[in-house]
C-alpha cells in the first residue's frame with residue numbers, strides 16, 4: 001500500500017502520478033482464455049450469420065468469402081449475458097447495440113431489421129444476422145435510463161459493492177449517439193449521471209462503510225493526452241507510463257478528491273466544456289476526441305478495518321468517419337480513424353484463436369484501455385449505429401454500421417477472467433489519516449451549520465435552511481461515530497503493535513522466562529536501537545520540514561536537488577504533498593516507537609519485579625513443590641506473576657477484530 005512505502009528525497013514521488021489504467025494487476029497472457037467460438041465452427045469469429053432464405057443465403061457461400069450459411073434459424077441464439085455472479089468473473093464482454101432514431105428515414109427502404117426479443121440485428125439485403133446481449137429498437141422512446149439499466153448498471157453495482165473495476169465505452173460512427181448515451185441531455189440523463197446517482201445512493205445506504213472518491217477526466221485529441229480538469233498548459237500532452245500496480249498511468253493527470261455529488265457533477269461539466277467538439281459533415285456538435293472519465297473509489301469497511309480500491313471508467317470514443325470537407329476536420333479524422341483501427345486490431349487479436357501479439361501500443365487509446373481489455377476490469381461496450389439504407393445516399397451509413405457490427409461481434413467473442421480487487425488491512429497511519437479526513441469534513445460542516453444559524457439569527461433565511469441544518473447535524477453525528485470507532489481501532493492496533501506485532505520484541509519476549517539475564521540484555525539493546533532510530537527519524541523529519549518551508553516560501557525558485565531541474569507547478573505541488581505525507585507517516589512511526597519504548601520500560605520493570613519476587617519466593621516454591629497443593633503461591637505477588645506469562649507469538653490475523661471487541665493478550 002502506498003502509505004507503507006518508504007519515501008526518500010529524490011524518489012519518483014516527485015512526479016504527480018494519477019492512475020489511468022484500471023488498477024489491480026498488470027495484464028498477463030494467462031488472463032486470457034481464448035474463447036470457444038460461439039459461431040458455427042467454419043465461421044471466423046467476426047463473421048455474421050446468414051439467414052436461410054435471405055438474398056445472400058440463396059446465393060450460397062460461394063457468393064461471399066466472409067459469410068457462411070447457417071443451417072437453421074434456430075441456431076441463432078442470444079449470447080449469454082454475463083451475470084457477474086461467480087468470482088473471479090469469467091465470461092464474455094457485455095455488448096449492446098443502439099440505433100440513433102433520428103437518422104431513420106421512414107420513406108426509404110429498410111436495410112436493417114431489429115428483433116428486440118432475440119436481441120438480433122439483421123441485414124435485409126445480404127441476410128447476415130448479429131446476435132448481442134442487448135439490441136435496442138430505433139425508437140425515440142427508448143430512454144438512456146433503459147439502455148443504462150441493461151448495459152451498465154450491473155457493472156456499476158459490482159464496482160461499488162463487490163470490488164470489481166468496470167469499464168464502459170461507447171463506439172460507433174460519428175453522429176450515431178455515443179455522446180447522447182454517455183452524457184445524455186437534461187431531459188434524459190446519460191450513463192455518467194445515472195452511474196453517479198447509483199454510486200451515491202449506495203454510499204448513503206451503507207453506514208458501516210466509509211467511501212473516498214477521486215476522479216480524473218482526460219481526452220485523447222490528435223494522439224495527445226489532455227487533462228480536462230486542468231487548464232495548465234503543462235496538461236496538454238501527458239505521457240503514459242507502464243505501472244506494475246495499475247497497468248498504465250498517466251503522469252501528471254489531476255485527480256481531485258470528491259466530497260459531494262454536486263461537486264462531482266460540476267467538475268465533469270467543467271471537463272465537458274474543455275473537451276474538443278466541432279461541427280462536421282455529419283454532426284453539428286461532433287466530439288473530436290476520445291474522452292475517458294475515471295471514478296476511483298476507496299471503500300473502507302469500518303467493521304473489518306479493510307480497504308478496497310476500484311475504478312469505474314466511462315469512455316466516450318470519437319466517431320469513425322470518412323474524409324471530411326474541412327482540412328482541420330480531416331486531420332482530426334485521420335487521428336480518430338487510426339486509433340479506432342488500432343482498437344479494432346486489438347479486438348480482432350483478442351477474439352481470434354491465435355496467440356499472436358496484441359498490438360496495444362499502436363495507439364494511446366489502446367494503451368489506456370489495455371488493463372481493462374486484458375482482464376483487470378468488467379467490460380461493457382455500447383455500439384451506436386445509423387440505420388441508413390444502402391440503396392440511397394445514406395450508403396455510407398450502411399457501410400459504417402456493418403463495420404460497427406463486425407467490431408461488436410468480435411468484441412462479444414472475447415472471454416475475460418476478472419478478479420475482484422483485493423482488500424487490504426488498514427495500517428495505523430492510514431486509520432489515523434482517515435480520522436484526520438473525517439475531522440476535516442466535520443469542521444467544514446460545522447462551519448456551514450454556523451453560517452446558516454447566524455444567517456437565521458440575523459433574520460436572513462433561505463428556503464430549506466432548517467432541513468439543511470438538520471441534515472448536516474445528522475451527518476455530523478454519523479461522522480463522529482465513525483471517528484470514535486476508528487480511534488478505538490487505532491488504539492487497539494497500537495497496543496497490539498507494541499505487544500504482539502513487533503517481531504523483534506516478540507522474539508525477545510517469547511524466548512522464555514528462564515533466560516532472564518539474556519532477555520534483559522536484549523531488551524536494553526532493542527531499546528537503544530529504537531532510541532537511535534527515533535533520533536534518526538527526527539533529524540530526517542526536520543530536514544523535510546525545512547525543505548517544505550522553503551518550498552512554500554518560494555515555490556518558483558525551489559528545486560529539489562534530487563529531482564529534475566524544472567518541475568512543472570503541478571509536479572512541484574505533488575512533490576510537496578508527497579513530502580507532507582511522508583512527514584506525517586514518519587511521525588506516525590515515531591508515535592509507534594514511543595509506544596514500544598513505553599511497553600519495553602513497563603516490561604523491564606515487571607521483569608525486575610518478577611526476578612526479585614522469584615528470588616524471595618524460592619523457599620516458598622520449594623514449600624509449594626513439597627506440599628504439592630495449590631493455593632500456596634504468594635498472593636501478594638500473584639498479579640505481577642500473571643502479568644509476566646507471555647503468550648506465544650500471535651499471528652497477523654489477530655488484528656482483524658469484530659467491531660467493539662478488544663484483542664485478548666495473555667499476561
Ligand SMILES: Nc1ncnc2c1ncn2[C@@H]1O[C@H](COP(=O)(O)OP(=O)(O)OP(=O)(O)O)[C@@H](O)[C@H]1O
Pocket residue numbers: 099100101102140172173174175176177178179180181283285286287288317318319320384
Ligand atoms: N437515441 C437517441 N435519441 C434521440 N436523439 C439522439 C439519439 N442518439 C443520438 N441522438 C441525437 O443525434 C445527434 C448526434 O448524436 P451524438 O452527438 O451523441 O453522436 P456521437 O456518436 O457522439 O457523434 P460524434 O462521434 O461525432 O461525437 C445529437 O443531436 C443527438 O441528440
